[in-house]
Amino acid sequence: MKTPKNALLYIGFITTLLFLFVLAFSLAVNEKGVDLKKVALNFIFNFPMCLLLGYIDYKVIVYRQTKKDTYGIGKALTTDFLLTTLIVVPSSFIVHVLFTSDINIFMQLIPSVLLNCIIVMFIEILLYNQRQIENKMRLNRAEKEKAIYQFEVLKSQINPHFLFNSLNVLSSLVYHDAEKANLFVKNLSNIYRYLLTTQERSTVELEEELHFVKSYMFLEEIRFEENLIFHIENDKNMQHKKVIPASLQMLVENAIKHNISTSESPLIIHISINENGAIVSNNLQLRNYVVRNGIGLKNLEKQYAVYGKKIKIISGRTKFIVIIPFID
Numbered sequence: 001m002k003t004p005k006n007a008l009l010y011i012g013f014i015t016t017l018l019f020l021f022v023l024a025f026s027l028a029v030n031e032k033g034v035d036l037k038k039v040a041l042n043f044i045f046n047f048p049m050c051l052l053l054g055y056i057d058y059k060v061i062v063y064r065q066t067k068k069d070t071y072g073i074g075k076a077l078t079t080d081f082l083l084t085t086l087i088v089v090p091s092s093f094i095v096h097v098l099f100t101s102d103i104n105i106f107m108q109l110i111p112s113v114l115l116n117c118i119i120v121m122f123i124e125i126l127l128y129n130q131r132q133i134e135n136k137m138r139l140n141r142a143e144k145e146k147a148i149y150q151f152e153v154l155k156s157q158i159n160p161h162f163l164f165n166s167l168n169v170l171s172s173l174v175y176h177d178a179e180k181a182n183l184f185v186k187n188l189s190n191i192y193r194y195l196l197t198t199q200e201r202s203t204v205e206l207e208e209e210l211h212f213v214k215s216y217m218f219l220e221e222i223r224f225e226e227n228l229i230f231h232i233e234n235d236k237n238m239q240h241k242k243v244i245p246a247s248l249q250m251l252v253e254n255a256i257k258h259n260i261s262t263s264e265s266p267l268i269i270h271i272s273i274n275e276n277g278a279i280v281s282n283n284l285q286l287r288n289y290v291v292r293n294g295i296g297l298k299n300l301e302k303q304y305a306v307y308g309k310k311i312k313i314i315s316g317r318t319k320f321i322v323i324i325p326f327i328d
Contacts, residue, residue: 013122014054017115019043054119061123138306169223184222190215198245203327206278207239213248213271220256227261233272241326244303248278251322254297255282277325284320297322 166188173181194212198204210232217230230252252269261267265285272279301311304325312323 009126011051014050014119015047017118017122050115054123057119058123061120061127065127165223166219169219173222180222184219187215187218191219195246201245203242204245205239206241206243206273206326209243209245209248210234210271212246213252216249217252217269220252224256224261224267226263227266228256229266229268231268231270233270235273235275238273238275238326243278243324243327244300247300247303247324248280250297250300251280251324255280255320258286259283260285260287277323279321279323281319281321284316284318300324 166184170181170184170188173184191212194208194215198208214232221228221230248271252271255267255269259267259282267282267285269280269282272281297311297313304311304327307327309325309327311325314321314323
């Protein structure tokens with residue numbers, strides 16, 4: 001058992017069940033009544049073996065479940081009954097042959113099979129209940145982490161610095177390039193529309209995320225001009241793959257936040273898409289005064305971990321690469 005509480009529950013169940021079995025079969029074979037002394041001796045003799053064989057049952061069931069089979073509940077129970085019976089019952093019979101003079105096969109096998117079936121059923125119920133509790137805790141944790149991640153993403157876009165920089169750029173464009181100012185407003189609107197419409201969604205299609213990233217990069221390219229170079233190498237066959245909302249944008253934003261970009265040394269951000277996932281890379285020219293706590297990236301890693309996926313981070317001397325897997 002995984003916890004002391006489960007172990008105590010299991011021992012208590014085995015103790016009660018074995019005592020009732022010994023008592024019932026004593027009544028069945030003895031017409032004169034129950035000999036409590038024999039019942040007690042029989043119980044003491046069988047108890048250690050019953051615990052051991054029950055433990056073997058548990059290990060067999062857990063091993064079978066770790067194989068992640070696709071059995072239905074009925075087939076799974078039948079398989080566990082057969083597997084454990086084939087192991088436990090012969091072992092029980094051999095012990096009785098070695099330590100007792102009673103070699104009545106029928107009277108030994110029938111109780112063993114029945115006892116084993118009940119123990120297996122109890123273990124199945126115990127493990128099922130444990131899985132339900134773990135699943136509930138995992139879902140609660142996933143929801144909490146999702147809320148934290150979404151809050152961080154939304155906060156990063158609504159923070160005063162982002163709005164201040166965007167409005168500054170917009171005010172300048174209004175006087176010099178009305179057409180570009182109009183495009184700037186539309187892309188800024190696209191950013192907030194995307195954030196608001198995806199905050200309740202766990203995943204989005206890659207195509208949606210890339211449109212969002214393009215809107216975000218349009219604003220940043222106008223702001224940084226030739227100091228920032230941005231490329232997307234897309235694979236049209238992967239457009240319907242799933243990713244977590246704003247995940248690519250967060251990596252792009254991190255690259256801009258943590259690196260210097262000048263006309264002599266522009267920051268180059270490259271996104272490529274292949275069957276392995278979405279790859280975001282940038283040349284490394286780190287700022288000295290930016291706090292690097294890695295909270296955003298850690299939250300993103302937790303989000304993908306919920307789906308059993310792992311983000312790959314490659315940090316070299318001249319390049320920083322993050323590979324985000326698709327969510328099936």
